[in-house]
Amino acid sequence: MRPESTGIVHFGLGAFSRAHQVVYTEDAMLATGDRSWGVLGVSNRMRGVLEPQDYRYTVLERGEGAAAPRMVGALSGVVRGEDVPELLARPQIRVVTLTVTEKGYRHDPATGKLDLGDPEITGDLTGKQSKTVVGQLVHGLRRRVGGPPLTVVCCDNLPGNGEFLRGLVESFCHAAGLGALADWIGDNVTFPSTMVDRITPATTEDDLREAERELGYRDEALVVTEPFRQWVIEDSFAGDRPAWERAGAVFTADVEPWERLKLRVLNASHSLLAYFGLLLGHATIAEAVGDPVLRDACSGMITDDVLPVLDAPTDAVEYGRTTLARFANPALRHTTKQVASDGSQKLGPRLLGTATDLRTRGREPRWIPYVVAAWLRHVETTEDLRDPLAEELRTDPLRRVLPDDPDFRGQVLAAHRQLVHEDPRAVLKEVLDGRA
Ligand SMILES: NC(=O)c1ccc[n+]([C@@H]2O[C@H](COP(=O)([O-])OP(=O)(O)OC[C@H]3O[C@@H](n4cnc5c(N)ncnc54)[C@H](O)[C@@H]3O)[C@@H](O)[C@H]2O)c1
Numbered sequence: 142m143r144p145e146s147t148g149i150v151h152f153g154l155g156a157f158s159r160a161h162q163v164v165y166t167e168d169a170m171l172a173t174g175d176r177s178w179g180v181l182g183v184s185n186r187m188r189g190v191l192e193p194q195d196y197r198y199t200v201l202e203r204g205e206g207a208a209a210p211r212m213v214g215a216l217s218g219v220v221r222g223e224d225v226p227e228l229l230a231r232p233q234i235r236v237v238t239l240t241v242t243e244k245g246y247r248h249d250p251a252t253g254k255l256d257l258g259d260p261e262i263t264g265d266l267t268g269k270q271s272k273t274v275v276g277q278l279v280h281g282l283r284r285r286v287g288g289p290p291l292t293v294v295c296c297d298n299l300p301g302n303g304e305f306l307r308g309l310v311e312s313f314c315h316a317a318g319l320g321a322l323a324d325w326i327g328d329n330v331t332f333p334s335t336m337v338d339r340i341t342p343a344t345t346e347d348d349l350r351e352a353e354r355e356l357g358y359r360d361e362a363l364v365v366t367e368p369f370r371q372w373v374i375e376d377s378f379a380g381d382r383p384a385w386e387r388a389g390a391v392f393t394a395d396v397e398p399w400e401r402l403k404l405r406v407l408n409a410s411h412s413l414l415a416y417f418g419l420l421l422g423h424a425t426i427a428e429a430v431g432d433p434v435l436r437d438a439c440s441g442m443i444t445d446d447v448l449p450v451l452d453a454p455t456d457a458v459e460y461g462r463t464t465l466a467r468f469a470n471p472a473l474r475h476t477t478k479q480v481a482s483d484g485s486q487k488l489g490p491r492l493l494g495t496a497t498d499l500r501t502r503g504r505e506p507r508w509i510p511y512v513v514a515a516w517l518r519h520v521e522t523t524e525d526l527r528d529p530l531a532e533e534l535r536t537d538p539l540r541r542v543l544p545d546d547p548d549f550r551g552q553v554l555a556a557h558r559q560l561v562h563e564d565p566r567a568v569l570k571e572v573l574d575g576r577a
């Protein structure tokens with residue numbers, strides 16, 4: 142399938158978007174025959190990779206129920222970030238989607254506010270450059286003023302991701318002295334929140350070689366993913382949109398319960414498996430969840446810490462069970478190192494919100510201090526730490542990450558002392574035994 146024109150600009154054409162939003166968009170175009178929704182990716186790296194392939198790539202599902210390999214053709218091109226401002230002026234662009242990772246938003250992880258001290262944000266505020274995602278978005282919206290409305294759909298794993306991004310854009314406008322633009326955005330641009338789900342590890346050279354043997358061609362932009370996919374979208378679009386519901390997406394008035402369920406059950410368990418998995422020598426998530434102590438620890442955390450403060454839109458116990466079964470998919474080779482990366486950005490949305498909610502209701506988290514302590518051990522013992530705050534974390538790892546709550550900090554430090562002096566497996570067993 143080839144699109145007739147471009148309707149969507151997508152920031153961050155990483156593995157996930159190629160396995161998720163682009164596939165949903167292609168399915169919507171196939172179902173309706175409306176081929177005006179080609180996706181124009183914004184990615185300096187993927188430009189050089191996809192151009193020689195005419196912007197087509199293969200999606201390879203792995204695991205039980207996997208579909209046949211699929212060639213996706215819904216991308217209409219790939220451009221550089223600097224090209225975005227001009228693009229957003231075009232009326233046929235009706236939707237912007239983003240998967241730029243948590244750190245791509247340049248916010249303070251503790252407050253969720255735009256980091257106005259970030260040198261690249263400061264540079265973009267002058268209007269003389271467009272290096273950050275928020276800067277590119279605002280400079281593009283500036284060019285759009287007077288044109289048709291636009292919908293900006295954040296698809297990163299952040300709570301209230303739509304409202305979050307709207308706040309960053311608003312702060313940028315005010316800091317740049319663009320109050321009138323902020324008013325125009327308020328009237329013409331919407332930021333629906335979304336819950337996105339499809340486990341898609343970074344593609345490795347081994348994946349490429351194995352796929353080449355299987356498919357008979359080499360695809361540098363190939364993605365390997367699981368059969369499962371889910372997309373819940375807040376129904377607040379400013380204008381036209383693809384008929385994503387025809388591709389299985391669900392539109393709802395309130396996405397927050399879905400986002401919380403996913404972040405606090407799935408992503409929180411992923412982080413537990415990553416940090417304790419690394420401490421126990423597990424290279425992949427599938428290996429980690431196959432370790433009975435880690436599996437029981439995930440179930441324990443879901444039952445003891447997460448469920449008591451989760452207003453779930455579906456059966457959360459069953460959701461937890463299905464999640465752990467998906468993690469066990471051995472064909473995915475999702476590394477614990479990948480999931481452990483950028484912890485300073487991930488702990489808040491996945492774990493600390495639950496801990497704060499528990500403490501607000503007079504309950505103590507049983508497992509979360511241990512997961513944060515395992516992350517702390519990861520920070521202390523990893524030479525090539527992958528985290529945007531790596532330098533700062535070396536000197537004071539908790540300052541920018543933990544909420545201002547001395548009791549909780551004390552719990553984390555006590556758990557950390559145990560992990561330094563005792564075998565991590567024995568520590569987890571102790572916590573498990575304490576529940577009996
Ligand atoms: N991979 C998954 O299983 C999965 C599932 C659900 C949601 N997500 C969400 O999608 C995000 C991306 O995942 P992925 O697997 O595609 O990662 P990826 O590393 O393959 O791609 C990330 C993309 O973000 C861009 N990016 C990174 N840092 C940036 C920055 N500072 N400024 C601008 N752009 C930046 C990169 O250029 C790249 O195109 C995740 O962080 C998560 O929020 C991922």
Ligand SMILES: O=P(O)(O)OC[C@@H](O)[C@@H](O)[C@H](O)[C@H](O)CO
Pocket residue numbers: 242298337338339340341408411412479480482
């Ligand atoms: O994509 P990351 O590396 O930021 O986070 C790793 C995973 O927890 C996450 O991507 C899940 O695989 C995903 O959220 C499942 O839908």
